[in-house]
Amino acid sequence: MRTAFLLLLSVTFCIANAQSPRFKDKYLNSITDSSLQKHVYILASDSLKGRNTATEGERKAARYIVEQFKLNGLQPYNDTTYLQNIGLWSWRWNKFTLNSKQHTFESYKDFVYLSSAPIEPLIKAACVFIGNGNDSIINNIDLEGKIAIVSVKNFRSWYRIASKTKHRGAIAILMVHQTDNNEFFKVSEKMNVLHNHPSIGTQQPTFSRSMVKAFAINQSITEELFQYPIDSLIRLTTAEQVQKLPSPELTIACQLKVEIADANNVVAYIPGKGNNNEAVVISAHYDHIGERHNGICVGADDNASGTAAVIELAKAFSPLKGKLNKDLIFLCTSGEEKGLLGAFYFADHPQEHRFDIRANVNIDMIGRIDSTHKNNYIYTIGNNHYPEFDSIVHVANNMLEPLEIQYDYNKSQGFGNFLRLSDHYAFHRNSIPVMGFFSGLHKDYHTPNDTPDKIDYQLMEQRVKLIFTTTYLAAQKTAFSSQTDE
Numbered sequence: 332m333r334t335a336f337l338l339l340l341s342v343t344f345c346i347a348n349a350q351s352p353r354f355k356d357k358y359l360n361s362i363t364d365s366s367l368q369k370h371v372y373i374l375a376s377d378s379l380k381g382r383n384t385a386t387e388g389e390r391k392a393a394r395y396i397v398e399q400f401k402l403n404g405l406q407p408y409n410d411t412t413y414l415q416n417i418g419l420w421s422w423r424w425n426k427f428t429l430n431s432k433q434h435t436f437e438s439y440k441d442f443v444y445l446s447s448a449p450i451e452p453l454i455k456a457a458c459v460f461i462g463n464g465n466d467s468i469i470n471n472i473d474l475e476g477k478i479a480i481v482s483v484k485n486f487r488s489w490y491r492i493a494s495k496t497k498h499r500g501a502i503a504i505l506m507v508h509q510t511d512n513n514e515f516f517k518v519s520e521k522m523n524v525l526h527n528h529p530s531i532g533t534q535q536p537t538f539s540r541s542m543v544k545a546f547a548i549n550q551s552i553t554e555e556l557f558q559y560p561i562d563s564l565i566r567l568t569t570a571e572q573v574q575k576l577p578s579p580e581l582t583i584a585c586q587l588k589v590e591i592a593d594a595n596n597v598v599a600y601i602p603g604k605g606n607n608n609e610a611v612v613i614s615a616h617y618d619h620i621g622e623r624h625n626g627i628c629v630g631a632d633d634n635a636s637g638t639a640a641v642i643e644l645a646k647a648f649s650p651l652k653g654k655l656n657k658d659l660i661f662l663c664t665s666g667e668e669k670g671l672l673g674a675f676y677f678a679d680h681p682q683e684h685r686f687d688i689r690a691n692v693n694i695d696m697i698g699r700i701d702s703t704h705k706n707n708y709i710y711t712i713g714n715n716h717y718p719e720f721d722s723i724v725h726v727a728n729n730m731l732e733p734l735e736i737q738y739d740y741n742k743s744q745g746f747g748n749f750l751r752l753s754d755h756y757a758f759h760r761n762s763i764p765v766m767g768f769f770s771g772l773h774k775d776y777h778t779p780n781d782t783p784d785k786i787d788y789q790l791m792e793q794r795v796k797l798i799f800t801t802t803y804l805a806a807q808k809t810a811f812s813s814q815t816d817e
């Protein structure tokens with residue numbers, strides 16, 4: 332009863348403050364559509380290449396966010412740095428080697444590695460041509476400790492023949508196309524793109540020794556090694572025929588570089604007036620999905636819009652330094668698209684900062700109008716779990732030019748349950764009250780068409796003002812009831 336009375340008193344007091352004309356002039360009016368637009372265009376520019384986790388494009392975005400936080404006088408979350416490494420592992424191909432005694436072959440021009448397991452240290456072994464790899468050849472030829480070279484009709488279904496040769500003791504397999512050498516260049520180009528993107532994981536990668544190691548090779552290598560034109564070589568179909576060929580020695584190696592990924596949350600704070608370290612986290616992921624075959628996914632709505640909002644909120648809140656009941660943490664996360672990795676890292680490593688987190692306001696895609704609306708709405712997520720937060724949103728909304736608050740993404744299960752699909756989940760999972768803001772899905776979601784020109788910046792400004800006021804009230808609120816039942 333006492334708690335409820337105090338709560339009522341504190342909320343009434345903050346509302347009175349937040350409704351004063353001074354509040355609007357001083358804080359709300361600093362949030363503008365033009366400023367939001369500027370941030371979105373910068374964060375969603377092609378030069379950031381879709382801000383994929385642990386890429387230079389993402390780091391460029393991080394540098395921009397840091398610059399904006401500094402400009403508005405925000406402090407680094409641990410008073411030292413704005414960047415929190417989120418502890419991911421990254422691995423990428425370092426060097427591919429394929430040599431004969433006479434030749435050093437060139438990756439992507441002469442050969443391309445198709446498997447994911449590294450080959451290191453390097454292997455020296457005799458290579459054996461096994462024709463088209465029919466059973467009578469494979470079963471009647473010694474492959475133990477050898478490198479098998481096989482002619483194939485396509486490079487797609489190589490795994491079966493590779494496993495067979497491995498079963499017979501071959502340490503690697505090199506495949507040459509029987510008829511069309513262009514197929515080699517096609518697969519080589521594809522793999523080149525793939526190899527240029529590092530892999531990311533939460534654990535250091537491990538590779539079993541028994542994994543198949545396969546290469547595609549240019550026809551010219553086969554001709555070089557066996558001194559016959561490919562047309563003659565593919566006519567050899569029996570073990571007796573292929574055994575007459577020489578078996579020159581080859582050297583192979585495929586080295587992986589494994590390291591801690593340079594993927595970081597950008598985290599800053601504005602201190603409140605207390606010294607109890609209680610804080611509200613305002614979050615948005617700034618990573619996106621990078622490049623796809625059909626272009627750069629610049630991710631303007633997802634989630635340059637949310638990131639721009641966090642930057643704008645940092646500016647609007649900066650004059651309130653030392654005045655609110657709680658500290659405000661501004662958290663731009665990395666790795667969201669890979670599975671909320673940055674948010675999980677932040678929420679699960681409280682030892683890396685001094686804050687006692689009491690609430691999370693998360694922003695993920697707030698720039699568009701979906702097909703079921705015309706204007707003036709926002710979806711909120713988390714309302715049914717946190718009714719007190721829900722009422723704060725409504726109180727805030729009534730203080731402004733009101734938006735329609737929509738609940739469609741609060742369904743308890745199935746596709747309407749968005750509680751697990753963005754960073755707020757990392758806090759909800761730790762029983763911290765959350766409120767997510769979202770403008771809904773659209774056909775450009777995760778495509779190169781999610782561009783800055785499609786965002787409604789005026790509506791976005793209204794939404795950010797609602798988020799500002801909600802955060803303000805949450806920061807002024809003494810406590811959320813779920814945490815006051817002592």
Ligand SMILES: [Zn+2]
Binds near residue numbers: 616633634667696
């Ligand atoms: Zn997103």
